[in-house]
Amino acid sequence: MLKIGLLGCGRIGQVHARSIASIDGATVTAVADAFATAAQSLAAGTGAKVLDSDALICSPDVDAVVIGTPTDTHYDLIHQAAAAGKAIFCEKPVDMSADRIRDCIKVVETAGVPFMTAFNRRFDPNFANIHARIAAGEIGDVELVTILSRDPTPPPISYIKGSGGLFRDMMIHDLDMARFLMGEEPTTVYAVGSALVDPAIGDAGDVDTAAVTLTTASGKICQISNSRRATYGYDQRVEVHGSRGLLRAENMLENTVEVADQNGFRKAPALNFFLERYEAAYRAEMTYFAAQIQAGDAPKPGIIDGLRAQILADAAAQSLAEGVPIQV
Amino acid sequence: MLKIGLLGCGRIGQVHARSIASIDGATVTAVADAFATAAQSLAAGTGAKVLDSDALICSPDVDAVVIGTPTDTHYDLIHQAAAAGKAIFCEKPVDMSADRIRDCIKVVETAGVPFMTAFNRRFDPNFANIHARIAAGEIGDVELVTILSRDPTPPPISYIKGSGGLFRDMMIHDLDMARFLMGEEPTTVYAVGSALVDPAIGDAGDVDTAAVTLTTASGKICQISNSRRATYGYDQRVEVHGSRGLLRAENMLENTVEVADQNGFRKAPALNFFLERYEAAYRAEMTYFAAQIQAGDAPKPGIIDGLRAQILADAAAQSLAEGVPIQV
């Protein structure tokens, strides 16, 4: 039984708690949150103890920590957990600064603790299926990757201001997906972007509509586009053009019902809420993490993947600012 | 060059004239119609002579006749054309009376002339594809056939009154399709029906909504349903469940465009007009007819197929009237 301590009892912490409850070989033994009531509320339905984060990390009843606290606290918690020899599951981004992630890599490697960066989309059954079929050679060599990702509605301006910008906050998932599907590191990054959804986002120094082009040394190409608004639900599509065929994942719709009338044939909107859209992915990533730790195997994506995605996001932001492609 | 005489220059005659114009080895040499202006108008764009039907049938410039006149004239024209030794392409139904079709079979067989009953849907690229793949064994043995067929709007009551009823006028296409796809003769026919679209259709002694069940000696089953009204276009679907898989043909839509908004994902309506929906089928059946005649091979479906479909339609009408399944 893997004993897990939960750092952060907000929305994502609750998701992870539910996932762990559904896993046979894992259990939440302790929880911590800056807001005591959040921690108490999450612990209530379980046998978990409410501790402060220092005590949780040092507890002998904790084998692994799940870090779901605000991004700016990750750095210290990773340092503490590594020092305490705990396995670490950390929400993305590991940190807003690539240099600080490099610091974390050092302490994690020195301590020799397992570390998983929570790029949950790799565990989405659709995208994981595409990845597995590429690996099995079903479409030959990967040549062109197209990722279309649109949020239903923009977050509040207050969130935007502290988010690190669209590339680091939203597109980072797609940048990781690009690496996951291309199987080769991007070497150039070119970004364009506009504030078309809400001028206030532009006033805040960010964009809400953006496109990035990545290339690799061997000539693979990836195009990503993002919008902070989609009237038809949470739009999450991926396609991979290979030498022998095409693999693509369509959106998950609310149901399978179609109505036909004089206006044509109409299906339901896409699932709108990210927790519902990626429900299976959240469960699968935690199941995988627990299994890897118990088997003594290193989980993937690791902390290095967290760093590489951050470097790509930084390069995209720089490309947008300077108007030229950036070498990485 | 196959020289074709066109009997009937109405809507369907014009369709056949256009098809023949697109075939390299065939040409319309003569046309006839009770309305002289219809014949003249159709001949105008071509080098065809306008004749009366007797003269057309006897003309040495005519190798084959295409009969697209009103149903009650088919019987005499078939007799004349057979006597004149012409190949015959005849619109469905061959006749409203199975006994009179049997008479026609006798004269056609005695004369030894080729005869094709124009069940155009067998030549639709989608349904023909299903038939070919069944024949190739792709889904193993045929077990269950489902045919959904709905007209966009009911014809005028005046037409209904002289139509022979839904089973002989509309469902006869589906009954032929059932025979085509099952590859075995139905032995029982059970029909139900209602006038739900327009009570005036009920007052005229007909139904506008109907369902038929067919079974064969080996136990294959076919379900057909018809409606005289579909708000979303001309609904023409077929599916065949076999021991190794399923084959199904979806509707042909007006275009491939999809719009997505808060109401979901919407495609275009189905093609609404039968001449457009079955444009390729009309061309293919005439191309096939011309090729078979020129090669000296018997065209299919033959006059016997016209008879068998009519017998099934008669049985369906009787089943509806009597409330019991009919053996055929």
Next chain:
Amino acid sequence: MLKIGLLGCGRIGQVHARSIASIDGATVTAVADAFATAAQSLAAGTGAKVLDSDALICSPDVDAVVIGTPTDTHYDLIHQAAAAGKAIFCEKPVDMSADRIRDCIKVVETAGVPFMTAFNRRFDPNFANIHARIAAGEIGDVELVTILSRDPTPPPISYIKGSGGLFRDMMIHDLDMARFLMGEEPTTVYAVGSALVDPAIGDAGDVDTAAVTLTTASGKICQISNSRRATYGYDQRVEVHGSRGLLRAENMLENTVEVADQNGFRKAPALNFFLERYEAAYRAEMTYFAAQIQAGDAPKPGIIDGLRAQILADAAAQSLAEGVPIQV
């Protein structure tokens, strides 16, 4: 908190236990099973007591019983539970005999206890969506209902022999769905059937491929077809043709991925296992049951719906045996 006693701890009992665990206002307080280990195993993960069925039904810690035992035990358990004043949730079929269901109705009505027949498909999000939209008038009057239902593989012959036959065991779900979607009682039932999947099923006196036609007093028509085998997964489709449009539910596929190559565009098979396919339905029906009981409202479908579906299944079996439509 609704205190639920679980009668039967087999596969379906476990499904219901998981559903109840996910419901905020309900809990399993006691479980019973003829096999003590099954009951102990299910109780282990919860605070539920293991009791024998008599004790469970009489327990003051039980407000409602969920009956998931073999069909031939339902009759006695319903009588006992009604006498004990417990709300009853009973798996379908209520009983194999319509007369015995009528007996159950009497005791349930006399006792005045709430009773829900577990036709789970009514709670499938897709079919429930169709029902709600019909009720909202989205497609006008219902005219033609088409239900295609195919199991992935036939059950063992030993199961077939005790199943009551395809109509009572498998099609009963579709017969209930027909009533649910037509909103009017069928008055005639006509059935055909064959043993095409496995001759041993025919030797056992049953069919594995069948079709039923239902009609109502107002002229609505429903066609159902069943097969005990589908190579492409668990095939569960429904469509409703109404005066203003068509509503249809497509299969739920394993994922949203499509591969394209020289053979065309290929999507995943349909979900294959009924517990996975109807996972959401099982959870929704139990959530609904608990909510209705706690609100003091009568749950639906009730015991009368269990009776009516059974009467239709009996009529289908009689129709197949006699070769004629049966009035109900």
Next chain:
Amino acid sequence: MLKIGLLGCGRIGQVHARSIASIDGATVTAVADAFATAAQSLAAGTGAKVLDSDALICSPDVDAVVIGTPTDTHYDLIHQAAAAGKAIFCEKPVDMSADRIRDCIKVVETAGVPFMTAFNRRFDPNFANIHARIAAGEIGDVELVTILSRDPTPPPISYIKGSGGLFRDMMIHDLDMARFLMGEEPTTVYAVGSALVDPAIGDAGDVDTAAVTLTTASGKICQISNSRRATYGYDQRVEVHGSRGLLRAENMLENTVEVADQNGFRKAPALNFFLERYEAAYRAEMTYFAAQIQAGDAPKPGIIDGLRAQILADAAAQSLAEGVPIQV
């Protein structure tokens, strides 16, 4: 009756001849080709005269010329036809050099003759439908355009060498489509590309896999990707993300048939041959051209659209060569 002279009787000339034959108000009166047999063969089925190109352009029996000759002859033919006061329909590209197109614009404007550049895809029923619905405001403001365009197989290396490169030969269609759908001129062009399909294409100095990003002054973004190979047919997709919704056109498949078996649900490949895929577009563009000329209205896209697409293709080639975005 619009009298049309056909310059060039190769594959595309024959397509235009067939289109004109199907138009009521237009006829081919004269044809010319450097290969006399090609001209004679095309004229054979019609009443058209075979002339040399000088005579054809000056013929009083010619109101409009259709230029379907090799690209390097367009310049002189346009000059001659403009001087002769003929309406001009010219295949794309107008010329390989933007400067020479500017010369052509001068003579066309000076002569005041109507000129249409044959960007046939604007007349594809699917893409035209998207354009019309954008114009009608159905999806609000255009924000992100995604164009995926893949040829079934690469052309011979000999063709590649004289083609002007992928951007001028293949992507020029997509660059015009981008302008058509964005409704605003691109101001920056960034291109990447590789030779992944065939190294010989790289050896010839070209790429076979490429992606372009366009931006406009108001912040609209367009991503285009091309490959010279697609195993699943001729891949031609477009989608437009707007402030109120998404419009997208899927591929046209060979038929509507789907097979289901243990491998899932499989549809037919995409139409493979460009003349078949764009058959309707070729007919529609010529019908439109004839109608505009007869009505005295200027046809669109005009010669300026030919220039602007060429400028974008030149910019893309330059961007690829220099590794930076190009301002246009």
